[in-house]
Amino acid sequence: xxxxxxxxxxxxxxxxxxxxxxxxxxxxxxxxxxxxxxxxxxxxxxxxxxxxxxxxxxxxxxxxxxxxxxxxxxxxxxxxxxxxxxxxxxxxxxxxxxxxxxxxxxxxxxxxxxxxxxxxxxxxx
Numbered sequence: 815x816x817x818x819x820x821x822x823x824x825x826x827x828x829x830x831x832x833x834x835x836x837x838x839x840x841x842x843x844x845x846x847x848x849x850x851x852x853x854x855x856x857x858x859x860x861x862x863x864x865x866x867x868x869x870x871x872x873x874x875x876x877x878x879x880x881x882x883x884x885x886x887x888x889x890x891x892x893x894x895x896x897x898x899x900x901x902x903x904x905x906x907x908x909x910x911x912x913x914x915x916x917x918x919x920x921x922x923x924x925x926x927x928x929x930x931x932x933x934x935x936x937x938x939x
């Protein structure tokens with residue numbers, strides 16, 4: 815009985831998803847061009863993606879005009895394949911033309927995210 819309850823709890827938590835706040839959850843093809851931006855690739859059962867979600871939520875609350883997008887690779891497999899995503903989480907940076915100008919594979923701390931946003935001209939203060 816305890817095992818069944820634990821399983822139900824885990825499935826419920828997994829189905830809720832991570833709280834990215836106002837970071838749009840999109841497919842790659844729906845991401846607008848025209849300004850530098852960051853795309854965070856993750857998936858539902860990625861522990862590191864889950865741990866990073868509050869960082870992005872906090873950054874978007876502090877800098878709401880900073881263009882950050884989240885792509886769930888479970889839902890946008892083709893977008894992940896076309897962007898050559900091999901490791902999760904992966905942060906990809908585009909210039910205003912939609913050309914990749916930078917990439918980081920793996921977990922990032924908030925200060926590292928901020929450094930990359932500034933480096934690639936994505937941060938809008």
